[in-house]
Amino acid sequence: SSELTQDPAVSVALGQTVRITCQGDSLRSHYASWYQQKPGQAPVLVIYGQNSRPSGIPDRFSGSGSGDTASFIITGARADDEADYYCHSRDSSGHHLLFGGGTKLTVL
Amino acid sequence: QVQLQQSGPGLVRPSQTLSLSCSASGVSVINGGYPWTWIRHHPGKGLEWIGHVYFRGNTYYNPSLKSRATISIDTSENQFSLELTSMTAADTAVYYCATGTGYSAPDSWGQGTLVTVSS
Numbered sequence: 001s002s003e004l005t006q007d008p009a010v011s012v013a014l015g016q017t018v019r020i021t022c023q024g025d026s027l028r029s030h031y032a033s034w035y036q037q038k039p040g041q042a043p044v045l046v047i048y049g050q051n052s053r054p055s056g057i058p059d060r061f062s063g064s065g066s067g068d069t070a071s072f073i074i075t076g077a078r079a080d081d082e083a084d085y086y087c088h089s090r091d092s093s094g095h096h097l098l099f100g101g102g103t104k105l106t107v108l
Numbered sequence: 109q110v111q112l113q114q115s116g117p118g119l120v121r122p123s124q125t126l127s128l129s130c131s132a133s134g135v136s137v138i139n140g141g142y143p144w145t146w147i148r149h150h151p152g153k154g155l156e157w158i159g160h161v162y163f164r165g166n167t168y169y170n171p172s173l174k175s176r177a178t179i180s181i182d183t184s185e186n187q188f189s190l191e192l193t194s195m196t197a198a199d200t201a202v203y204y205c206a207t208g209t210g211y212s213a214p215d216s217w218g219q220g221t222l223v224t225v226s227s
Contacts, residue, residue, distance in 0.1 A: 033213035035155075042204055042217040043155065049212050086155050088213055095168045097145070097157035 002026065002091045004100035011106040012077045020072045020103045022087030032070030033088045034063060036081075037102075043086065047072060074105075082107045110134040110209045114218040120195045120225050130205030130218050131187040138163045138181075142208030144188040146179060148201040149220075156201075161188060195225045 004024040012018035022032055031050035035043035045054050047063040050070060062073045070089075074081055087100040116128035130144070137144060143160035150156065159169035161179045169177050178191045192199065203221045206214035 031212070033211075037149075037155075042220055045211060045213055045215040048215070052211075054211055054215055088155075096170065097147075097160070099147075099155040099157060102154040 002096070002098060004032075004087050004089060004098050006085075006087060006100040006103045008101065009104045009106065011108055012074070013108050014079065015076055017073065017075045018077055018105065020085050020087075020105065022070045022072070022089075022100045023068055024089065024098070024100075025068055026089050026091050026098060027065060027068050027070050029092060030090045030094065032063065032065060034061075034070075034072040035086045035088060037084045037086065046085075077105075077107050079107050081105065110207070110216040112205050112207065112216055112218040114203075114205055114221050116203075116221055116223075118222055118224060120199075120223060121227055122196055122225055124195055126190070126192040126195050126199070126203075126223060128190045128203055128205070128221060128223075129185075129187050130189070131185065132207075133186075135207075135209070137186050137188060138183055141210075142214065143168075144179070144181060145206045145214055146177075146190045146203065147206055147214070148203045150201045158190065158192075158203075197225050199223070200225050 034047040036046050037043040050065045051063040064071045084102045086102045111133045113131045120126050143162045145160035146158040161167045176193045181188045205218040
C-alpha cells in the first residue's frame, strides 16, 4: 500500500498529553517524520527518523513507532500547538514520498 | 542557512502549463544530498508530493499526476523548476519547493505560491 492514514481531528486539554497516530504498510520499512502546519504558513519539520527532533524543536515533542503505526506525542500541550500535523514517509520503493491526510489538533 | 525563494504565476488558465522556479541560497543545487522537491497543498486538504530531482538528474514523480510533471535543475542559476502541463481546476493549490539540509525529510521550504486555475 502507498497510503498513510491519520485521524482527521484530535483534541487535547491545555497542559495534557496527546498522541497523534499514522498508519501505513510503508511504515514497516521506512521511518515516519512529522510536520506542523499553521494556517498560511509552510510546514515545519518537528520529528524526523521516527523519534529525532531537528534543532530548535522543543522536547515536548516526541515520536515513536511499531510495526505499521507511527505516533507523534506532545507532552504538556500549549495553546500554540494548535495546528495541522502531517506524517510523512516513503513508499516501499523508497523513491516516492508519502504524506498522511493530516490531523487537526485543537487545544481546549 | 539554506533559503528557498519561489517565483512564478499565481493564475493559470485551464489546459495551460504551470511553470514555477525555486532559487536556492546557502547551498549549491549540485551539492545537496537530499533531492530538490515539489509539494502542493490543496485548499482544505492534505499535502501531496509532486516529485523530486537529485542533483545527478534522477527524477521521481507522483504516479497520480500521470506524467504531467517535469522537475529540472538549472545549475547556472542555482535553482530548480517545476512544469505541470494540462492544468485544471483540480490543480489549484499552494505549491511549495523544499529540500533537506541534513535531516531525512525536507526541512527547508519555500514561501509557497498559491496557484489558481481559472479562465
